Amino acid sequence: MSQAFTKEVARNIFYGGTAFFFLLFLALTFDTHLELPKRDNRQVLDPSTELGQKIAAGKMLWEENNCLGCHTLLGEGAYYAPELGNVYVRYNNSTMGIMAFIKSRPKDGIPGRRSMPQFNFTDEELEAIAEFLKYVSGIDTNDWPPNIQG
Amino acid sequence: MKYQSQKVAMPYFVAALALFVVQILFGLIIGAQYVIGDFLFPEIPFNIARMVHTNTLIVWLLMGFMGAAYYLIPEEAETELHSPLLAIVTFWVFLVAAGLTIAGYLLLPYARLAELTGNQYWPTMGREFLEQPTITKIGIVVVVLAFLYNLGMTILKGRKTVVGIVLMLGLIGLAVFFLFAFYNPVNLVKDKFWWWWTVHLWVEGVWELILGAMLAFILIKTTGVDREIVEKWLYVIIALALITGIIGTGHHYYWIGTPTYWLWWGSIFSALEPLPFFLMAVFAFQMINKRRRNHPNKVAMLWALGCAVMAFLGAGVWGFMHTLAPVNYYTHGSQITAAHGHLAFYGAYVMINLAIISYAVPIMRGREANGAKAQRVEMWGFWLMAIGMILITLLLTAAGVLQVYLQRYTDAPMSFMVVQDKIALFYWLRLYSGLMFFVGLLFYLYSFFIPGETKASDMEPVKRISEADSTPATANA
Ligand code: HEM
Ligand code: HEM
Ligand SMILES: [Fe+2]
Numbered sequence: 001m002s003q004a005f006t007k008e009v010a011r012n013i014f015y016g017g018t019a020f021f022f023l024l025f026l027a028l029t030f031d032t033h034l035e036l037p038k039r040d041n042r043q044v045l046d047p048s049t050e051l052g053q054k055i056a057a058g059k060m061l062w063e064e065n066n067c068l069g070c071h072t073l074l075g076e077g078a079y080y081a082p083e084l085g086n087v088y089v090r091y092n093n094s095t096m097g098i099m100a101f102i103k104s105r106p107k108d109g110i111p112g113r114r115s116m117p118q119f120n121f122t123d124e125e126l127e128a129i130a131e132f133l134k135y136v137s138g139i140d141t142n143d144w145p146p147n148i149q150g
Numbered sequence: 151m152k153y154q155s156q157k158v159a160m161p162y163f164v165a166a167l168a169l170f171v172v173q174i175l176f177g178l179i180i181g182a183q184y185v186i187g188d189f190l191f192p193e194i195p196f197n198i199a200r201m202v203h204t205n206t207l208i209v210w211l212l213m214g215f216m217g218a219a220y221y222l223i224p225e226e227a228e229t230e231l232h233s234p235l236l237a238i239v240t241f242w243v244f245l246v247a248a249g250l251t252i253a254g255y256l257l258l259p260y261a262r263l264a265e266l267t268g269n270q271y272w273p274t275m276g277r278e279f280l281e282q283p284t285i286t287k288i289g290i291v292v293v294v295l296a297f298l299y300n301l302g303m304t305i306l307k308g309r310k311t312v313v314g315i316v317l318m319l320g321l322i323g324l325a326v327f328f329l330f331a332f333y334n335p336v337n338l339v340k341d342k343f344w345w346w347w348t349v350h351l352w353v354e355g356v357w358e359l360i361l362g363a364m365l366a367f368i369l370i371k372t373t374g375v376d377r378e379i380v381e382k383w384l385y386v387i388i389a390l391a392l393i394t395g396i397i398g399t400g401h402h403y404y405w406i407g408t409p410t411y412w413l414w415w416g417s418i419f420s421a422l423e424p425l426p427f428f429l430m431a432v433f434a435f436q437m438i439n440k441r442r443r444n445h446p447n448k449v450a451m452l453w454a455l456g457c458a459v460m461a462f463l464g465a466g467v468w469g470f471m472h473t474l475a476p477v478n479y480y481t482h483g484s485q486i487t488a489a490h491g492h493l494a495f496y497g498a499y500v501m502i503n504l505a506i507i508s509y510a511v512p513i514m515r516g517r518e519a520n521g522a523k524a525q526r527v528e529m530w531g532f533w534l535m536a537i538g539m540i541l542i543t544l545l546l547t548a549a550g551v552l553q554v555y556l557q558r559y560t561d562a563p564m565s566f567m568v569v570q571d572k573i574a575l576f577y578w579l580r581l582y583s584g585l586m587f588f589v590g591l592l593f594y595l596y597s598f599f600i601p602g603e604t605k606a607s608d609m610e611p612v613k614r615i616s617e618a619d620s621t622p623a624t625a626n627a
Contacts, residue, residue: 005382006382007312007378007381007382007385010382010385010386010389011312011385013385013386013389014385014386014388014389014392017389017392017393018389018392018393018396021392021393021396021397022392022396024397025396025397025399028397028400028412028415029343031409032343032403032408032409032412033340035408035409036337036339036340036407036408036409039339039407039408039409040337040338040339040340040407041407042337045336045337047336055336056336059336059338060270060273062276063264063269063273063275063276063277063334064260064261064264064265064269064273064275064276065260065261065276066197066198066201066260066275066276066281067197067276068197068276068277068278069195069196069197069198069200069201069278069281070195070196070197070200072483073338074338074342074405074406074407074483075405075406075482075483076278076342076406076483077278077483078196078197078200078278079483079484079485079487079488080180080183080184080196080197080200081566082565082566082567083483083566107192108191108192109187109188109191109192110187110188111188112186112187112188113187113188114183114184114187114196114567114570115187115188115191115192115195117192117195118192119261135338136338139338139339139406139407140407141405141406141407142404142405142410142413144404144405144479144482145405145482145558146479146480146558146559146563147558147563148563149557149558149563149564149565149566150557150566
């Protein structure tokens with residue numbers, strides 16, 4: 001590297017560049033949060049409604065059973081089992097189908113096939129999870145995934 | 151070793167390598183579950199084994215960074231560590247917390263672990279890489295704060311070099327961005343948005359400072375190149391890393407409910423993210439070409455050089471492959487992601503840790519470098535692991551291309567499970583490559599038990615090519 005480009009110049013580019021682009025990132029973050037209400041399906045989340053409470057409980061169950069350790073949700077997670085961000089649509093817009101699937105997993109798995117555990121959820125819990133997955137399918141994801149298979 | 155207290159690095163390195171072995175064993179388990187679906191089911195379901203695989207990875211990398219910092223900072227600051235005792239106490243706290251957490255994963259249903267640790271009062275569990283119970287996360291914060299305090303006090307009373315300062319900045323950033331792990335709103339879009347502030351701003355942000363500083367340290371020590379030159383390179387590399395990487399976070403904001411403008415911001419900035427990795431590779435080659443002496447620890451230099459090259463391939467090339475929004479639309483959350491995740495983590499953060507361990511452990515044991523036989527065995531470990539990982543990456547890439555085509559691109563898309571069946575051959579081959587990787591790891595570990603020493607006086611002096619290079623090397627630049 002040339003003589004005019006000294007270590008001090010490089011250092012200033014580092015501190016200045018980092019500060020500038022971090023501030024720009026903060027501005028974009030701020031704007032994103034202003035835009036989100038139009039896209040993130042938050043109207044169903046209102047905690048003063050029964051539906052809102054159910055979805056919150058569903059998300060908690062989703063996390064406390066580590067569903068993301070096998071599945072992707074909006075393309076993030078593990079790649080061992082089907083994408084679930086659009087499973088509500090894949091199941092013909094039916095929460096019943098989702099509930100039935102989760103409920104019917106055999107305790108010892110299916111011989112030779114990748115298996116999903118039997119979680120022994122109550123009907124109330126199943127409904128909460130299904131409502132959570134329905135809520136996720138209503139998020140505006142710029143048309144991802146490309147098709148129904150996820 | 152110039153300062154007695156640098157020795158506190160030793161337990162960190164030993165624990166890191168032990169956890170590395172656990173990580174790979176569980177990698178092999180989930181690799182097997184990919185093709186033998188009911189393997190170990192329902193005793194160890196895939197999600198649990200995967201969690202052990204990824205969480206031991208993160209913990210051992212952190213252990214390695216801490217060991218590296220305890221070794222490197224006193225030497226850079228030219229003073230003893232502020233409190234060796236604190237370093238040992240935090241080591242045990244960290245190791246016991248990690249051990250208990252992993253035992254909890256394996257011995258209890260995850261939901262039970264969540265209940266026992268009071269997850270409902272402050273839910274942070276069940277998100278990828280951040281599966282640890284909230285109290286474990288708090289434990290990590292406490293350990294990291296004690297660690298930063300200890301190093302900070304050491305630097306304050308000693309010499310402040312660029313390498314030391316950049317390392318500290320990286321470690322402080324690591325602590326700051328980990329705090330976003332504690333924010334988990336019900337709104338899934340916000341949850342995901344801020345989750346990436348920990349995950350992306352770690353590996354494509356502040357960890358690159360840690361990587362750059364560790365690489366610079368090893369190169370200064372082994373090549374004897376003038377510090378001024380190394381420091382200028384280091385500033386340029388980390389400047390590019392943060393200038394591209396911060397807004398590059400946008401490559402994760404395409405399809406999770408965030409505004410459409412991120413398709414542009416994310417694509418443009420993240421397309422530039424390979425630059426710092428490219429420079430790192432050029433830097434490593436240049437420093438070794440300009441070396442003023444032949445260091446007796448040849449294999450440590452091989453690790454440093456290999457790290458820079460593999461990080462460029464894994465992060466730079468494999469990252470670029472799927473980072474533009476129109477490509478990522480098809481590859482998002484597929485085996486392409488897994489291929490990239492493996493090579494990038496291995497090349498950048500696993501290899502830099504193996505490099506510093508390879509350099510520092512012989513010195514801490516009173517040798518300038520390991521003997522010729524030990525270095526030969528370690529080189530076998532290097533190549534077996536490198537080739538094993540490259541094979542894993544290529545096989546997952548092939549699996550990913552087929553998956554994307556069959557499931558997302560053709561006119562008659564097939565379901566996820568059907569496609570997985572069709573590409574099972576690649577998963578089998580990935581499993582065998584994983585075994586090869588594991589054998590390489592055993593070679594690496596075994597090499598430390600082989601006696602013998604190589605001394606600087608055993609080495610040929612560097613042949614001078616031009617007059618400019620001919621200033622004599624100082625013993626320890
Ligand atoms: C040092 C070496 C390794 C590193 C750094 C590493 C790192 C990782 C990371 C970061 C993930 C999460 C991937 C993602 O979300 O995209 C992962 C998942 C995984 N790894 Fe490894 N790994 C290593 C070795 C292995 C080996 C040897 C095997 C098995 C042969 C293996 C098998 C797997 C599997 C099956 C997954 C789960 C993929 C999924 O989500 O479906 N890994 N590993
Ligand atoms: C050493 C540095 C890096 C590491 C350790 C790393 C690791 C990872 C991991 C583990 C994931 C999967 C995250 C998940 O589970 O969802 C990921 C995703 C991704 N990485 Fe990297 N990465 C690095 C650098 C880069 C660079 C430089 C680029 C771009 C040029 C890049 C582009 C991407 C993209 C686009 C994704 C999202 C994949 C998807 O849509 O599924 N990465 N990275
Ligand atoms: Fe990223």
